Amino acid sequence: MEGIKTIAIDGPSASGKSSVSKGVAAELGFIYSDSGALYRGVTWQAIRKGVDPQDAAAVTECMLSAEWSFFVQDGAAIFSIDGDIPVQELRGKDVRESVAVVAAIPEIRRFVVESLQSLANFGSLVMEGRDIGTVVFPDSPYKFYLDADPEERAMRRYRELVAAGEDEKAHEVLDSLKKRDQIDATRKMDPLVVAPGAQVIDSTAMTLADVIKTVVDAVKKGDTK
Numbered sequence: 001m002e003g004i005k006t007i008a009i010d011g012p013s014a015s016g017k018s019s020v021s022k023g024v025a026a027e028l029g030f031i032y033s034d035s036g037a038l039y040r041g042v043t044w045q046a047i048r049k050g051v052d053p054q055d056a057a058a059v060t061e062c063m064l065s066a067e068w069s070f071f072v073q074d075g076a077a078i079f080s081i082d083g084d085i086p087v088q089e090l091r092g093k094d095v096r097e098s099v100a101v102v103a104a105i106p107e108i109r110r111f112v113v114e115s116l117q118s119l120a121n122f123g124s125l126v127m128e129g130r131d132i133g134t135v136v137f138p139d140s141p142y143k144f145y146l147d148a149d150p151e152e153r154a155m156r157r158y159r160e161l162v163a164a165g166e167d168e169k170a171h172e173v174l175d176s177l178k179k180r181d182q183i184d185a186t187r188k189m190d191p192l193v194v195a196p197g198a199q200v201i202d203s204t205a206m207t208l209a210d211v212i213k214t215v216v217d218a219v220k221k222g223d224t225k
């Protein structure tokens, strides 16, 4: 693990974490990792097995009985569940509406956090999520917290979903995003908070390129301290 670096990028839904993290990873030659995809994967697995996402014991059992594999493809850490690699399936409405409830289950968080920590065996990482700087890699010297106004975030997410061919209404996207923010920020285990020592970046009025540069510059500066 000598020389392995982990960059933690946390923040609420649609704050720009994914695009920023992918850009930073590409610029620095690090592996990109989307921790939310794993919570979505657990949720998707439960739904496709007919398990009620509200039933914590059944979701946990379903997760533990599945076969999970982790690997790197095209610069990103990804996973398969029982041999399938879900991508677009993870962004569907059914998953989106249940993922925050599933992610609040302590056993699920323990499994996901350990899986995410093991990804550092693949090399240096840029990982985006809600608790990367606080729980997954609390010792990382490179922590960022991205934020933006809720209306701006909802509009970004709405445009993304419409571009992906989803039939959505802007006000419903805003409501669902606010509901998820509320569950994420108030849950007992690992709520979304700004990690101690994290640099807070409000991206409301910034371009994507500006945010990527802010992170990359801070990491490079940190290296020369």
Ligand code: CDP
Residues within 6 Å of the ligand: 012, 013, 014, 015, 035, 036, 037, 039, 040, 099, 100, 101, 103, 128, 129, 130, 131, 132, 180, 184
């Ligand atoms: O793309 P978006 O930011 O909307 O969501 P995501 O990153 O795919 O995360 C989906 C959900 O997983 C979040 O709403 C959280 O409930 C949960 N999550 C978490 O609890 N901890 C993480 N590190 C990442 C995601």
